[in-house]
Amino acid sequence: MNEKMNFNPGPTALPDEVLTKAQTGLNKELHSGISILEMSHRSQEYQLIHDNAKSELRHFLAVPESHDILFLQGGASLQFTMVPMNLLSKYNTAYHIVTGSWAEKAFNESQKIGKTQLLASSKHTTFDRIPKRSDWNVDVFNTPSYLHITSNNTIYGTQWQDYEDLPDLPIVMDISSDVGTKDIPWDRVTLAYAGAQKNLGAAGVTVIIINKELLVDHDTERPIMLDYNAHAKKGSLHNTPPAFNIYVLGLMVQWMNQEGGLQEFEDRSNKKSELFYRIIDQSNDFYKGHAEKSSRSKMNVTFKLPTSELNEAFLRKANEAGFVGISGHRSIGGCRISLYNGIEMEACEKLAHFMETFKQVHSN
Ligand SMILES: Cc1ncc(COP(=O)(O)O)c(C=O)c1O
The missing domain is CATH 3.90.1150.10 (Aspartate Aminotransferase, domain 1)
Structure with a gap:
């Protein structure tokens, strides 16, 4: 083991095995004379790396075929904007439960885009808890609407223990800091997103897992780079992807699959x-x-x-x-x-x- 033991909140430690394999990505001889950093994202060799990362992740998180997996950039923070920008054309209200600073940022950004309502918050107790169902403000929802939650609150150290109490609405989840440590109820979760830099690899790629029903034709008013369907139609290759980060994500998830x-x-x-x-x-x-x-x-x-x-x-x-x-x-x-x-x-x-x-x- 290394002398330094890394408990950072993200980016954080990667297993030695993953780091060693990642280094082989820089070795030209192992990759037909061109390292992964230099490779065209339109090459067949890169396509294999891209597809492998996606299929390892689908297997690891048991993502059903009803959902697509996208690899985007801009961090989880860009999803605070992209989610309402894409979903509020289908749903009329975004309900949010604010359980920490990241959840609050998601709520604030959503308000800039469309109708957004606070369902519950634990700010008054310095985000020391997940609000109980009995503390929520609303019991009758404007439908169609969705509910945004943050599954784990990285700064305050709180986490949703289960999702049983959630109302019968499509759920959108920021799973940045606990992805890969518990089951996600995909039948209820219409969209989940996570920056890779905690449990899935290195910073620079954001994973979006989205119900294909949301992938409808591009709204011409919406900037194309902020449109899920535009990215989905091109298999996350609409523009140059963060190829090396996707490669590292593939290695990390493969390692987790192999470990059990x-x-x-x-x-x-x-x-x-x-x-x-x-x-x-x-x-x-x-x-x-x-x-x-x-x-x-x-x-x-x-x-x-x-x-x-x-x-x-x-x-x-x-x-x-x-x-x-x-x-x-x-x-x-x-x-x-x-x-x-x-x-x-x-x-x-x-x-x-x-x-x-x-x-x-x-x-x-
Ligand atoms: C729960 C949660 N959401 C969102 C973010 C922001 O992620 P990013 O830096 O990828 O934008 C973080 C960062 O730590 C986080 O912990």
Whole structure:
């Protein structure tokens, strides 16, 4: 294992095997004299890489044939605009549940495009929870409409535990920070999107999984680069794709499939997160979790130490010990341990041990 153990919130650690294979993409001899960085995206060789990434992902996430998979650019953030721009011509209202800063950004952008209504928010409690169904403002929906949620809130460390309580509306999900760690109910989810840089590879490619029913003819008023159907019709090759990032995504997803697939990574994320929540719960408030227990994220564990001095000492010592990327987001401070699929259990165990030892030394 590397000396540095990377717990960054994204981009984050990739498995050594994936990094080693990615390097072969730069080797001209292995690729008919042209590396993947230099290759034409119209070549047959690139098409195989592109199709392979798509089929590995379809298999890994059990995406049904009713849905298409697109590889676009602009990050998950561009989807905050593209989703309402494309969907609000079919649906008349976008309902949003705001559970964190990214969810709030999606809500704000949607308001610029069309009729957007806030269904529930946990902003008043510093986004420490997923609002309960009983706290939602609306029970009768203007239909046809869709509901936008953010499945995991990277900054605050909360996560939807299941989707059973969601109303009977088509669901749009930002799955950027927990994709590949739990089942997605595709029969309910009309569109899901994720930047690749947490669980699926490297920054630069955004995955959109969209029900084909939404892929209707291009609205001539809509800029073509912001039109899902325009991209779908060309198999995500309307313009030059981020070829190397799609190649890395293919390698990462292939690795996850070979390791045992989605269920295996759900089990691993359960085990990794339990390790840290157990320490928090048994620490007598030395480590105080930000998220309400019933909304805890398995991807981002957020907590604070009793004083800002101790917090700083903890982060400094952790950094010296090789643990990288665990300071909390500036909006809530404290600490955040991100546990994406490329992070090894062994690194988690070492960090957990470090936390136990730090507590023993510093608690009275
Ligand atoms: C849940 C969530 N949505 C959206 C984003 C924004 O992603 P991007 O930087 O790809 O635009 C992030 C980034 O961390 C995120 O965690």
